Amino acid sequence: MRVxxxxxxxxxxxxxxxxxxxxxxxxxxxxxxxDAATGVVVPWxxxxxxxxxxxxxxxxxxxxxxxxxxxxxxxxxxxxxxxxSDITLDGPVPEVTVTTTPRVLARLVGRRVRATDDVxxxxxxxxxxxxxxxxxxxxxxxPDLRDAVRTEVTELIDQLPLHRRPRVAVSVQERKxxx
Numbered sequence: 538m539r540v541x542x543x544x545x546x547x548x549x550x551x552x553x554x555x556x557x558x559x560x561x562x563x564x565x566x567x568x569x570x571x572d573a574a575t576g577v578v579v580p581w582x583x584x585x586x587x588x589x590x591x592x593x594x595x596x597x598x599x600x601x602x603x604x605x606x607x608x609x610x611x612x613x614x615x616x617x618x619x620x621x622s623d624i625t626l627d628g629p630v631p632e633v634t635v636t637t638t639p640r641v642l643a644r645l646v647g648r649r650v651r652a653t654d655d656v657x658x659x660x661x662x663x664x665x666x667x668x669x670x671x672x673x674x675x676x677x678x679x680p681d682l683r684d685a686v687r688t689e690v691t692e693l694i695d696q697l698p699l700h701r702r703p704r705v706a707v708s709v710q711e712r713k714x715x716x
Contacts, residue, residue: 539619545612624665625700635698639663642697646670649693650686657712659686667704668694673712683709 559578566577575582591598623636643663650659650670659672670690674682687707694702 542615542619545615622665624663624703627698627700639665642668645697646690646693649689653682653686653689655682656686663703665701665703667706669706670708672707672709674709675712679709683707 562578563576563581566573593599593602622639624639624642626635626637628635640663643661646663646668647659647661647670650656650661650672653672655674655676657673657675659670661671662669668690670686672682672686686709687705690705690707694705
């Protein structure tokens with residue numbers, strides 16, 4: 538969602554800036570030549586003549602109004618759903634709020650897991666509620682390695698001052714190829 542917002546925000550900003558430039562051009566042109574029959578870039582008087590004859594009950598107007606309302610509602614929902622997903626930590630005092638990103642937690646867990654014996658590689662995803670570890674072993678994937686990785690991750694999470702303890706999910710696969 539945040540990626541979509543990062544694309545939409547500049548596009549909407551550029552569109553509003555373009556409309557602002559057009560308005561400035563038209564206002565300056567109207568001041569300079571007040572008796573002109575048309576606008577410089579936009580035919581405002583022609584549009585006004587057409588829009589004066591249109592009522593809210595005519596065919597395209599309600600559909601356009603509903604479409605604009607739906608797009609606006611979707612943009613509001615997109616903005617609300619794209620909130621930051623920070624992980625709250627217990628601060629040194631109650632008045633201090635400490636947060637970290639899921640990426641930092643995933644890096645911490647990934648380093649600890651990769652330092653475990655018989656782990657060739659590991660990928661970690663973390664969120665406020667869950668830490669998922671996918672490890673690759675040098676030899677055959679055994680339940681002992683899964684338990685060892687889970688123990689390492691659990692110990693690390695216990696050492697961190699996390700406000701809410703996330704669930705831990707570990708999967709281990711055998712690595713293909715030479716050691």
